[in-house]
Amino acid sequence: MRVLTLTTNAEAPFLTQQIDALRDRGVESVVRSVPGDPTGADGRSPVDYLRFVPIVRAAIDPSIDLIHAHYGLLGPIALAQRRCPVVLSLWGSDLNGSVAPISRLSARFADEVIVMSAAMESALATDAHVIPDGIDLSTFRPVDQDRARQRVGWTDPGSNVLFPYAKSRSVKNYPRAKRIVERANRLADEPVRLRTISGVPHDRMPQYMAAADALLLTSDSEGSPNVVKEAMACSLPVVSTPVGDVPQRLADVEPTVVSDDDDTLVHGLVDVLRSGARSNGREAVSSLSIDRTTDAVVQVYERALGRSERAIASAESPVQRTR
Missing domain, CATH: 3.40.50.2000 (Glycogen Phosphorylase B;)
Structure with missing residues (x-):
């Protein structure tokens, strides 16, 4: 499986850890990040997101099976194409303020949605998978x-x-x-x-x-x-x-x-x-290891691909109505 991963910060530890764990499961991630400084006090500008559109278009080739957009504002960019199924991950901050309507609308049209908590799921008008980011229990452990x-x-x-x-x-x-x-x-x-x-x-x-x-x-x-x-x-x-x-x-x-x-x-x-x-x-937090949460993400990917394949088969099959 080859996944185009859209993010606002390609260096975010949770993302790099997840990508490594996905690779171990046979999932190759092609990562594209919004231009600009993710650590800046003012964040990204609308121009930065507009600059990201052609970057995403150029990355979508026949080898891409699925698009995983991390953050609500990336939802419309991922959904602008119709070839690949879209998984949308919402982080929490994207369900607040001026970004929230865009995130909620994107969630309605995404093939699958991942949220960090049950409270986030309840804020949406669509079903979602509650999968908190996993942690590396071998690195984060008690020491003297x-x-x-x-x-x-x-x-x-x-x-x-x-x-x-x-x-x-x-x-x-x-x-x-x-x-x-x-x-x-x-x-x-x-x-x-x-x-x-x-x-x-x-x-x-x-x-x-x-x-x-x-x-x-x-x-x-x-x-x-x-x-x-x-x-x-x-x-x-x-x-x-x-x-x-x-x-x-x-x-x-x-x-x-x-x-x-x-x-x-x-x-x-x-x-x-x-x-x-x-x-x-x-x-x-013993149940929140990187391995367990990554397994859950892979299941979401497989579900999105299955949904897409069924939709294609339905569109290509002649439908006969009888009375």
């Missing part, structure tokens, strides 16, 4: 905290709260994270530091998660944030706003805090730090 702190240079006394995003990404709401940690620092028994980490190789993140005492997520919206699942795999306690599938993921995990109230987040963070405990999160 003292050793990890030495490796990342966090050797000062006190607690370290990890914020694993660039400050410029407005949807991640860094100002709120900063405000929460500043208040926690005034209440805690020892210094509390907010550690903002971004732009480091993905395979180094487990070291930062091992060195940290808590992960703080203050996003305004998410689908199924990989960073939360990765923190769980590292047994790192999570303090988060109730975005995407985070409340469901953390339902049976301790210690953890999920709230949209600043006071609750502040006091909950202080309690987590005072406990000094690691979480039982790894048990809760």
Whole structure:
């Protein structure tokens, strides 16, 4: 099977991991990414998406069996052709704001739709497959905290709260994270530091998660944030706003805090730090390995191809009506 993969960020760890796992299953991915800087504060412009149209057209040749569009705005570009079936993956942010109507309309016409959470599925007027991005459980695993702190240079006394995003990404709401940690620092028994980490190789993140005492997520919206699942795999306690599938993921995990109230987040963070405990999160994400989620994606591909073949056969077969 040969799949044309359309994305806004060809370097996204979840995508590169999935492509590697798909290759192991005999699926070849031809990747095309929207022009422009995916890490920029302002994101892509409409012109960038228009520039992407001829790139996609040039990539569609007879060897392509299926198109997998990652992100709602890529749906219309994938659906502009009629030769290949289309699988549309929605991330969560594309079901909010001005992008949402385009994502919902694209989902109606795609052959198959993948979403990150049940809440996202309920926001659509069509059936969808709930397949959260998988995580590499062999890379993201608990390791010795003292050793990890030495490796990342966090050797000062006190607690370290990890914020694993660039400050410029407005949807991640860094100002709120900063405000929460500043208040926690005034209440805690020892210094509390907010550690903002971004732009480091993905395979180094487990070291930062091992060195940290808590992960703080203050996003305004998410689908199924990989960073939360990765923190769980590292047994790192999570303090988060109730975005995407985070409340469901953390339902049976301790210690953890999920709230949209600043006071609750502040006091909950202080309690987590005072406990000094690691979480039982790894048990809760054991079913979200890359292998399992990739197997589910392959099944969606096969379903889309089967649907397309049936449609072609139906169109080519003469239909006789009797009375």
